Amino acid sequence: MRPLAVCALLVLLTGCRASVNLWVSKSETRALIGLATEIFYVQEGVINEYAMNFTVVVPPNISDLHFNWESTSRKAVAYDISLEVANPSVLDRPSLNIPSSGLVPKDHQLFTVHLPCRPGVTAETDVRLKISLLLPRQPPLRRKKTNTLLVFRRGRVCRAEVTPTVAPLGGGDVMLEDAAGPTRLGDPPADDETPSSGVLYMAVGSSCGVILVIMIILAVVLSRNSAAKRRKRALSDTSGEYDSTHHYMQVPTPSYSCHSIRSSHHYASLRPLPTCPSYTSQKTVTTPLGQTIGHSHSLGSHGGAAGFGQTLSHSVSQGLSHSSGQSSGQPSVGHSSGHRVRDVGERVSELMVDRRRVELDTMLEEGTFGRIATGWMADSDAGEKERLIIKYVTEHASAAQVSMLLQEGLVFYGLRHKNLLSVLGVAVEERAPPLVLYPYVKHWNLKKYLQTCSFGARSDVKTLTVRDVVDLAEQVTQALLYLHVQNICHTDVAARNCCVDDSLHVKLADSALSRDLFPDDYCCLADNINRSIKWMAMEAILTNQYTPAADVWSFGVLLWELTTLAQQPYVEVDPFEMASFLDEGYRLAQPLNCPDKLFSVMAFCWSREPEERPTAEQILDYLHGFSKQLSHYL
Structure with missing residues (x-):
């Protein structure tokens, strides 16, 4: 008697569960985004938030x-549909081919939204x-119901010279006429799909043995779902003013290729180039730490032999010589360490400034061995002083730390761009750490500056608007594009490596x-390599190899x-789980104050x-179009 009661209870619980x-x-x-895959917005009652x-x-x-929909619940699921158009003057009477309210059909049905x-x-x-x-509330024995609201966002583009066509639905479509208007049925289940839930329930009711098997399967499925929900809740627990930015999204389909982005040639679309170049056709890609991917020399990539003559101080020479036996924590590819040392030494010789002309002023930031300060450099001829940003290490810094400062600080040597912070010179003195000199910028670090800003109207802090954010992003993209055209990867694109006035x-700085x-x-x-793991692309984390596409990933985080x-x-x-987390x-997830079209860039x-990521040129084109769009409304 007891097994029969358990069987009956299982049938009751399964049949009462509301699922859409x-x-x-x-x-x-x-037809819409170029992907040959089904996208489930709601599957077995679980909403795909992303x-x-x-x-x-x-x-x-x-x-x-x-849209296709069906109800797999024994109880009726009521629905109510409405359409909201931001600019009604663009569309000509949008409509549905089903009633605006009613019951979700128990059989598979296709309904159409007409946006002429x-x-x-x-x-x-x-x-x-x-x-x-309007779904029955769980557990099913309660009489109350819960209201679930689904909001589908679409950006409708209209052109005067384009005549719209009805997207083909494939064979087997049926048109039915009733009092409510035409209903289009399509996409019938394939023959190899699982049988309908009604047949399953009949099998459960006819055989207690089958029910026991199903009970075991349900227990396994429920345990997996509970574990997944616990993991999502753990990832979503946050605090702070913008706590929603710490939630994560999971890509439900393969990542979107730039080839699959439909180009409607309007200013709000991400317009792909004819191909998606990842610069892999270039023979050489030089990274900021002197790594070279390929076989040819690019922009004087960091490499040379040990002798500098008598022009360098003992401290600088010792630091550069140390790098011949030990790099700055990054592997060297394509050139020997000795060749890299000679090149850095040559650059220091060309940039060398008399230490007596440089005067340290205000300390901006202090680390374990590194320092950043403002300072002045006197013009030996005119007697005028030029204000500077100065990077240096303490007297107790090791030779490896001096070498790292010079190798990374001179990476933009010889490059000139309005959005690139290039080194001005290196001040050296006998038995003293070198000073790396840069042009003065009031806010030496973009990350520190952003942390003092606000998106709201406050009198005590700087207020940033969406246009400000887009403008900042455009400028960084211009610098990144310039580097990629020069066959150089930055490898550490982040707000901490930018400065702003x-x-x-x-x-963009080194x-x-x-x-x-x-x-x-x-x-x-x-x-044993100190890297910015949470800004890095998945392939860069796994292989420590950098390409322009890896820079684009980091730009998305910036x-x-x-x-x-x-x-x-x-x-x-x-950080040790980042690779598997991304995999x-x-x-x-989308930040609280971020427009949808800006988040699509990320x-x-x-x-x-x-190869599926956009290039810096494509990003710049999109941001420029989005900026124009903002200027129309603001």
Whole structure:
């Protein structure tokens, strides 16, 4: 008697559970974003938050959006649908082919949202499709119901010269007429799919043995779901003013390729180039620490032999000589350490400034052995003084630390760009650490500056607007593009390695002393190399190899820093678990104050495959278009 009671209870609980599936078919996904895959917004009652938050651009040649849905619950699930259009003058009577309220069908059904453009209109508007579902509350024995709101975001683009067409739905579609209007049925389940839930319930009711097997399967599935939910809750526990920025999204489908981004040639689209160059065709890519990927010489890559003559001080010579036996914590590829030493020595010789002309002024930041200060350099002829930013190490610093300062501090030697902070000179003195001299910038560090700003109107701090953030991002992208054109990878793109003035003119700087001044941003894994793991692309973490695509990934994290006022990325994730965390598809979620179109830049920068990420040129083109769009409204 007791097994029969258990069987009956299982049937009752299974039948009473409310579950809804809502998805977009492969043909619809291919037409909109170029991916041949189904996208489930709701699967077995579980909402795909990342897919719901992503804005899909609807190009001018498509006017109908098709959604599939079904209810797998025995109890009726009521729905209510509404459409919100930001600019009604763009669309001509948007409509649905199903009633605006009713019951979710128990059989698979396809419904259509019609978004016709007004004739002769060239514009863009945001559309929100809101579906409210009234679901029985869990556990099912309670009588109360819960209201779940789904909001689908679409960006409708209209062009006067484009005639929209109805997207093909494939064979087997059926048109039914009823009082409520036409209903389009399509995408029937394939023959190899699992049988319907009704057949499963009949089998459970007819055989107690089958029920016992199903009970075991359900127990396993529920235990896995509970573990997954506990993990998500653990990742979501945050605090602070912008706590939502610490949640993570998991990519539900393969990462978006830049080839798959539909180009509607309007100013808010991410326009891909004919190909997606990752600069792998270049023979040489030189990294800031003197690494060379390939076989040819690029921009005087760091390399040379040991003798400098009598022009260098004992301290500088000792530090450079040390690097011939031990690098600055980074592997050298393509050139011997001795060749790299000679090149750094030659650069120091060319940049050398008499130490007596340089005067230290105000200390800006102090680490374990590194220092950053303001200072002055006197003009020996005119007697005038030029204000400087000075990086140096203490007298107790080791030869390896002196070598690291010079190798990283001279990486932009010979480069000239308005958004690049190039070294001015190196002041040396007998038996004293060298001073690396840079042009003066009021706010020497962008990360420190962002932490003093606010997105709200406050009188005590600088207020940043969306246009300010986009402008800062554009300037960093221009510097990054300049480096990539020169076949140079930065390898450490982050807010801490940028400087900015009061007029928000930003310059990308080298990473000299960053490991010492920002120790929380770096971590030493099993390879004994101190790296900024949470800013790095997955392939760079695993192989310690850098490409322009890896710089683009880091730029996505920098853009996230700009929109969160320099919060720490992946703050709850252990650095040793970052590679597996990213491999599972988790990424930083959309910040609270970040527009959807700006977040889409970050999402594309974090594509799994390097060749699927946009280039710096594509990012600059997109940001420039977005900036123009903002100027139309602000």
